[in-house]
Amino acid sequence: xxxxxxxxxxxxxxxxxxxxxxxxxxxxxxxxxxxxxxxxxxxxxxxxxxxxxxxxxxxxxxxxxxxxxxxxxxxxxxxxxxxxxxxxxxxxxxxxxxxxxxxxxxxxxxxxxxxxxxxxxxxxxxxxx
Amino acid sequence: xxxxxxxxxxxxxxxxxxxxxxxxxxxxxxxxxxxxxxxxxxxxxxxxxxxxxxxxxxxxxxxxxxxxxxxxxxxxxxxxxxxxxxxxxxxxxxxxxxxxxxxxxxxxxxxxxxxxxxxxxxxxxxxxxxxx
Numbered sequence: 001x002x003x004x005x006x007x008x009x010x011x012x013x014x015x016x017x018x019x020x021x022x023x024x025x026x027x028x029x030x031x032x033x034x035x036x037x038x039x040x041x042x043x044x045x046x047x048x049x050x051x052x053x054x055x056x057x058x059x060x061x062x063x064x065x066x067x068x069x070x071x072x073x074x075x076x077x078x079x080x081x082x083x084x085x086x087x088x089x090x091x092x093x094x095x096x097x098x099x100x101x102x103x104x105x106x107x108x109x110x111x112x113x114x115x116x117x118x119x120x121x122x123x124x125x126x127x128x129x
Numbered sequence: 130x131x132x133x134x135x136x137x138x139x140x141x142x143x144x145x146x147x148x149x150x151x152x153x154x155x156x157x158x159x160x161x162x163x164x165x166x167x168x169x170x171x172x173x174x175x176x177x178x179x180x181x182x183x184x185x186x187x188x189x190x191x192x193x194x195x196x197x198x199x200x201x202x203x204x205x206x207x208x209x210x211x212x213x214x215x216x217x218x219x220x221x222x223x224x225x226x227x228x229x230x231x232x233x234x235x236x237x238x239x240x241x242x243x244x245x246x247x248x249x250x251x252x253x254x255x256x257x258x259x260x261x
Binding site: 023026027029030031032033035038039040041042045046049050069070071072073074075076077080122 | 207
């Protein structure tokens, strides 16, 4: 069960996530992308899901990550991510509901480079009954 | 000339267990449902399934091949409605199609369709791009 008072709140995540060329290269290689000057559009999911896991499974929030499935995903990309970037991450729990015993959490990730918003992404995470 | 209703060329990509392992390592998502058949069956899945985000990444590559690279993508979203099932030793298809549904100045909105073994795996798959 997610703690009800966590809904609507924004949680600070890591404040300096360094993006390396080798991480971008590995991600690009899987999908057959050879231009690795900037990261593929979905690359930052590796940051966002990791941060969601760190934040949402804290005892005071209480999400059960072991029964989680990914329901949907959306990205808004304001600036391309590239090697050498240092990004900060925050997570906002936008909504929470129960349906047929499943917990359905909508959470937004905002990645910043300094003061600049680079990518916002929305994930619907479903904890199966 | 890009107009509403224009179709993008169909692309077929083949997924196998090695690709799932490579994506697990590249993305950091080591959930065993994407690599371990025994575990996948134990949680009620028909077999090992691909990461929804791998499917989405491959559709993203389809979009950027058409639109002119990753920098062209402004928005990209999808719902994971059915899993891509990847049995051991097999290559399974991911068949991708796209259609231009809106043109607003230099912004182009695409509807995307992704199927595997004839089953639609993504819902509401859309991207907004500025074609380069």
